[in-house]
Amino acid sequence: MTDEPVLAVRDLVVEYRTPAGPVRAVRGASFDLYEGESLALVGESGCGKTTLGLALLRLLPRLGSTPHGEVRYRRADGSTVDLLTMRKEQLRRFRWHEAAMVFQGAMNALNPVLRVQDQMYDTIRAHRSMSASAARKRCHEVLDMVRLEPRRVMPSYPHELSGGMRQRVLIAMALLLSPRVLVLDEPTTALDILTQRSIVDVLQELRRELGFAMVFVTHDLALAAELADRVATMYAGRIVELGDSRDVFAAPRHPYTAGLIRAVPPAVGEATEISSIPGGPPSLAALPPGCPFSVRCGLSAEVGDGDGPAGVCVQADPELTRTGERHEVACHYSDRVEFTREVVVDGV
Amino acid sequence: MSVTEADPVAAAAPTRPAVLRVLSAVWRSYAFRRILKAVLTVYLVATFTFFLVRLLPGNPVEVYINTLMQQNGMSYDQAANMAKALYSFDPGKPLVVQYLDYLNGLLHGDLGNSIGSPGTTVGSILVAYLPWTLFSVGIALIISFCLGILLGMAMAYRRNGVIDHVLSVIGSLLHSIPNYLLAIMIVVFLGIQLNLFDVSQMRGAYSPGVTPEFSADFFSDVMYHAGLPITTYVLTTIGSWMLVMKSSTVETLGEDYVTVAKARGLRDRRIATAYVGRNAVLPLFSQLAIAAGFVVGGSILIEQVFQYQGIGYLLFRAVNDRDYPLMQGIFLVITIAVVLANLVADLLYGRLDPRIRIGGGER
Ligand SMILES: Nc1ncnc2c1ncn2[C@@H]1O[C@H](COP(=O)(O)OP(=O)(O)OP(=O)(O)O)[C@@H](O)[C@H]1O
Ligand code: SF4
Numbered sequence: 001m002t003d004e005p006v007l008a009v010r011d012l013v014v015e016y017r018t019p020a021g022p023v024r025a026v027r028g029a030s031f032d033l034y035e036g037e038s039l040a041l042v043g044e045s046g047c048g049k050t051t052l053g054l055a056l057l058r059l060l061p062r063l064g065s066t067p068h069g070e071v072r073y074r075r076a077d078g079s080t081v082d083l084l085t086m087r088k089e090q091l092r093r094f095r096w097h098e099a100a101m102v103f104q105g106a107m108n109a110l111n112p113v114l115r116v117q118d119q120m121y122d123t124i125r126a127h128r129s130m131s132a133s134a135a136r137k138r139c140h141e142v143l144d145m146v147r148l149e150p151r152r153v154m155p156s157y158p159h160e161l162s163g164g165m166r167q168r169v170l171i172a173m174a175l176l177l178s179p180r181v182l183v184l185d186e187p188t189t190a191l192d193i194l195t196q197r198s199i200v201d202v203l204q205e206l207r208r209e210l211g212f213a214m215v216f217v218t219h220d221l222a223l224a225a226e227l228a229d230r231v232a233t234m235y236a237g238r239i240v241e242l243g244d245s246r247d248v249f250a251a252p253r254h255p256y257t258a259g260l261i262r263a264v265p266p267a268v269g270e271a272t273e274i275s276s277i278p279g280g281p282p283s284l285a286a287l288p289p290g291c292p293f294s295v296r297c298g299l300s301a302e303v304g305d306g307d308g309p310a311g312v313c314v315q316a317d318p319e320l321t322r323t324g325e326r327h328e329v330a331c332h333y334s335d336r337v338e339f340t341r342e343v344v345v346d347g348v
Numbered sequence: 349m350s351v352t353e354a355d356p357v358a359a360a361a362p363t364r365p366a367v368l369r370v371l372s373a374v375w376r377s378y379a380f381r382r383i384l385k386a387v388l389t390v391y392l393v394a395t396f397t398f399f400l401v402r403l404l405p406g407n408p409v410e411v412y413i414n415t416l417m418q419q420n421g422m423s424y425d426q427a428a429n430m431a432k433a434l435y436s437f438d439p440g441k442p443l444v445v446q447y448l449d450y451l452n453g454l455l456h457g458d459l460g461n462s463i464g465s466p467g468t469t470v471g472s473i474l475v476a477y478l479p480w481t482l483f484s485v486g487i488a489l490i491i492s493f494c495l496g497i498l499l500g501m502a503m504a505y506r507r508n509g510v511i512d513h514v515l516s517v518i519g520s521l522l523h524s525i526p527n528y529l530l531a532i533m534i535v536v537f538l539g540i541q542l543n544l545f546d547v548s549q550m551r552g553a554y555s556p557g558v559t560p561e562f563s564a565d566f567f568s569d570v571m572y573h574a575g576l577p578i579t580t581y582v583l584t585t586i587g588s589w590m591l592v593m594k595s596s597t598v599e600t601l602g603e604d605y606v607t608v609a610k611a612r613g614l615r616d617r618r619i620a621t622a623y624v625g626r627n628a629v630l631p632l633f634s635q636l637a638i639a640a641g642f643v644v645g646g647s648i649l650i651e652q653v654f655q656y657q658g659i660g661y662l663l664f665r666a667v668n669d670r671d672y673p674l675m676q677g678i679f680l681v682i683t684i685a686v687v688l689a690n691l692v693a694d695l696l697y698g699r700l701d702p703r704i705r706i707g708g709g710e711r
């Protein structure tokens with residue numbers, strides 16, 4: 001591992017054009033992803049996790065754009081490129097070969113009219129010239145890695161496979177070209193608990209063996225605690241807390257992260273401590289002034305003496321600032337966040 | 349199977365279940381059931397037209413018999429015998445017998461004799477006219493479908509661009525013009541007023557004096573005569589192909605697997621053909637089937653306007669002559685065309701869409 005990050009995201013802004021005008025789904029995200037590291041992106045539905053993940057590979061839909069920011073990628077040879085200014089053909093070569101993605105809701109991620117093997121060959125052929133037998137061998141390798149039976153899966157059409165198998169095929173597909181960065185968008189959502197478990201195990205094992213860096217999006221904090229070296233909490237298009245997962249889960253410094261953790265039922269023990277965060281996330285089109293969390297923030301209300309949120313919280317949107325050695329938080333009162341509960345899940 | 353384990357017959361004849369299994373596999377086969385359905389449809393329509401034609405007023409044989417009686421002073425029996433010989437059609441027979449005769453004839457490919465041109469079989473007339481319709485409308489359908497799909501995809505890829513807007517306007521305009529109107533407009537404006545070509549010379553399926561043969565000359569003559577009908581068919585159908593393909597492509601472009609294909613770094617051309625095009629065109633095949641089925645039926649007015657000697661032109665003549673056997677034959681051909689086209693498209697669709705291919709065999 002080197003000190004330089006493979007992926008350095010700086011002040012990234014993503015906008016969607018909507019009939020009601022542009023909406024910022026990501027509002028200035030910055031983070032580094034180091035080689036071999038695993039970063040979990042957590043947050044409520046609609047906070048911009050998928051959008052951020054897509055923007056990393058420049059895969060935003062037609063109506064999405066990145067008016068601002070930088071996604072710097074460092075190649076194996078040490079040279080760096082900004083993905084957002086990359087040319088078309090260069091970008092095409094970059095994708096999958098350097099960074100691959102496993103999409104959210106992957107049920108429809110495979111072309112229904114092509115056999116799995118043809119889609120895998122397509123992927124290889126787009127990047128390498130490889131003999132048919134070598135390509136076949138490579139496909140067998142990656143399918144073995146995700147514990148699928150190549151002979152059964154390769155000649156199948158996507159609809160002939162179960163949801164869990166398809167998800168594995170997609171992971172296998174992502175590994176085909178040995179990328180250095182893997183973005184996984186809720187790779188286990190919509191799968192039953194046993195399938196989830198086995199996919200998580202496969203991911204753990206693969207990361208140990210292959211050492212790729214990984215950004216993975218999840219709602220499941222237990223999974224984040226288990227798989228991630230670092231955690232980023234997103235709220236209303238911003239990263240509001242970023243730190244080593246042990247630190248974040250043991251002592252969150254942002255009221256929102258603390259709320260998320262409290263909302264998870266403990267694996268053991270009584271459930272009395274569970275509490276959800278009141279209200280819902282604000283509309284991105286009409287954010288409240290100051291800190292977007294202010295309307296729901298218990299801490300701010302406390303500081304503001306029951307008189308609505310504290311003044312500073314509605315006046316200024318807090319910047320992401322360093323509070324610990326490898327811990328950054330965007331909250332005016334981060335030093336007053338109290339969190340007493342034990343770590344929810346401690347790396348099973 | 350309801351055979352119990354103790355049944356001695358089942359134990360003694362182990363081959364029977366195997367035979368049954370094959371039969372039931374055939375029965376469950378998608379293709380088999382489709383074909384059976386097609387045959388049944390043709391039979392029903394043939395029966396229906398048979399009775400419909402009998403119910404029409406002014407039975408031509410009776411009319412002919414009356415004419416003979418009045419003009420030649422024959423007795424009814426004489427006249428009827430003569431008519432019977434000419435038409436091989438006996439109105440005196442009970443309807444059921446007529447029907448069975450008719451079905452028997454159909455099974456042997458015998459559609460009866462024409463009334464308009466006594467002495468000729470309906471079959472031979474159809475054989476002379478049908479190929480021209482199949483040829484002209486078939487070519488037009490292929491051109492229109494392929495071109496429409498390409499243009500539709502181009503519109504979808506550049507949606508809201510200039511190409512899209514221009515083609516949308518042209519497409520919906522063409523789509524809304526009835527084909528016979530366009531044909532008349534072509535004849536009147538381009539042919540007569542602007543005198544761009546000689547409409548009267550372009551009549552017929554090929555020029556008089558030219559003998560049908562496999563030669564470049566004959567082919568170019570045929571194309572010369574088919575040119576206007578083909579142009580008309582293409583122009584009046586391409587609009588809807590374009591628009592349908594565009595919307596199908598736009599929908600497909602939003603599918604996850606297209607984004608994933610992009611993420612996998614596939615080349616644009618590969619994505620456009622195997623990922624977007626192939627999926628977008630699938631729903632159009634059922635419409636292609638319907639269109640192909642109307643190949644014959646849709647030609648009626650056009651062939652009349654251009655005096656192109658195909659089946660549509662023939663139907664006009666048959667109606668004028670009250671040539672019921674011929675009409676019956678033409679309706680049958682039209683039916684068979686529709687049914688066959690649907691069958692082919694269904695079977696083809698099954699080959700193109702793996703999800704359906706499976707769906708036929710299991711549940
Ligand atoms: N194509 C689009 N056009 C307009 N707005 C969009 C589009 N896609 C997403 N958004 C908006 O951007 C915001 C972030 O969406 P995104 O899908 O990134 O959220 P998410 O965090 O991944 O949510 P989830 O957990 O439900 O997957 C949402 O408010 C959503 O409404
Ligand atoms: S800045 Fe204020 S409102 Fe925002 S999270 Fe911190 S305390 Fe709550």
Ligand SMILES: [Mg+2]
Pocket residue numbers: 049050051104185
């Ligand atoms: Mg998402």
